[in-house]
Amino acid sequence: MANVHEGHRQRLRDRFLKEGLDGFAPHNVLELLLFYAVPQRDTNELAHRLLARFGSLSGVLDADFDELCQVEGVGANVATLLKLVPGLSRRYLDDYDENGVVLATIEEVGTFLRPKFIGRNNEMIFLLCMDSRGGVVYGDFIAEGSINAAPMYTRNILEAAMRRHAVSVILAHNHPRGLALPSNADMLATRAVFDALAAAKIRLADHLIFAGSDYVSMRDSGFFSFERP
Numbered sequence: 001m002a003n004v005h006e007g008h009r010q011r012l013r014d015r016f017l018k019e020g021l022d023g024f025a026p027h028n029v030l031e032l033l034l035f036y037a038v039p040q041r042d043t044n045e046l047a048h049r050l051l052a053r054f055g056s057l058s059g060v061l062d063a064d065f066d067e068l069c070q071v072e073g074v075g076a077n078v079a080t081l082l083k084l085v086p087g088l089s090r091r092y093l094d095d096y097d098e099n100g101v102v103l104a105t106i107e108e109v110g111t112f113l114r115p116k117f118i119g120r121n122n123e124m125i126f127l128l129c130m131d132s133r134g135g136v137v138y139g140d141f142i143a144e145g146s147i148n149a150a151p152m153y154t155r156n157i158l159e160a161a162m163r164r165h166a167v168s169v170i171l172a173h174n175h176p177r178g179l180a181l182p183s184n185a186d187m188l189a190t191r192a193v194f195d196a197l198a199a200a201k202i203r204l205a206d207h208l209i210f211a212g213s214d215y216v217s218m219r220d221s222g223f224f225s226f227e228r229p
Contacts, residue, residue, distance in 0.1 A: 008042075009035055026057040037081040038073075046073045061085050062119050080229040086119025102135045106217050109170060110208060116141075117174040117210045123150035125173045127157055129166035130205070138164040147176055154196045161202050168203040172210065180211035182218055190218060191226055 012032050021029055030047035038046065053071055055058045061067075061082055068079040103109045109128075118125055123145045131140040142160060143151050150173055161169050171193065173186075182190070186209065194204040207218040218224060 005056040027051055030056060031152045033081065033085070034078065041073075046071075046078075049073065062121060064121065088113055088131060090118050102133055103130070104134055106206065106220055109206065110215050110217075112136075113208060114213070114215065115168075115174045116172075120174055121176050122147055123173055123176065125150050125152055125171065127160055127174065128162040129161050130168045130170065131165075132167045134168075137166060148178070149185075152193065154192050155187075157193055158196045158200060158202075162200060163199060166202055168205040169197060170206045170208065171204070172208040174210040176223065178211055178212075180209045180214045180216040181215070182207075182209055182223055187218075187223060190223070194224075194226065 002006065010103060012028065013035075016032060018023070024032070027044065027047040030050060033041045034043035034046060050056070050060045050068075050071055054063050063082075065083055066125050068074050068082055068222075069076065101112070103112055113126060113128070117124070124141050125143040125145075127138070127142045128136060131137050138160070142156055147150055152171075152173075157169070157171070171190070175181075184209075188202070190207045193207075197204050205219070207223075209216050209218070
């Protein structure tokens with residue numbers, strides 16, 4: 001039997017190929033994506049159901065696998081496809097972030113680091129090691145915690161920075177369900193890292209906190225008051 005939705009699917013594909021996604025409503029984006037996990041059924045209703053459950057397109061893509069599977073019409077294939085998108089987005093953006101890129105301003109640092117936290121549902125600590133020009137010599141996650149806390153191991157940070165012969169270091173972590181503001185624990189941990197790096201003549205240049213599309217520089221916000229002139 002012919003798929004009665006094939007004409008609609010082809011029109012939506014053709015529209016995407018001609019116009020891109022910019023003019024698509026969120027349910028149309030999901031509908032198009034779901035074509036590739038639901039080959040025989042109308043995906044419009046399922047797209048609306050997902051948006052109603054999770055509130056937005058990003059909410060759908062950031063939802064846990066098990067939560068997605070609780071939605072009527074979502075099986076393992078659909079949930080896997082949806083969870084693939086944030087990870088694929090990070091990998092795509094990371095292709096632009098090769099070692100050697102020079103980060104001269106806080107805005108450049110924020111733009112460089114923000115994609116690395118896309119779709120992260122737990123707090124994670126990212127370490128960026130830089131040379132004397134501000135060129136990136138190393139960048140990776142060094143710790144993962146829970147939804148509201150992540151361990152910041154001073155010794156691991158110091159060892160990683162020394163191993164890469166870093167002149168300066170930038171830390172970053174995310175608040176998945178909070179604001180881009182440092183907690184008391186964040187400030188205490190930052191001070192401990194600052195002191196440990198300073199003893200090795202490595203500068204802690206900044207600590208950025210990300211929440212969604214927002215971020216705060218602890219240095220620019222005055223939280224590095226412990227730094228000596």
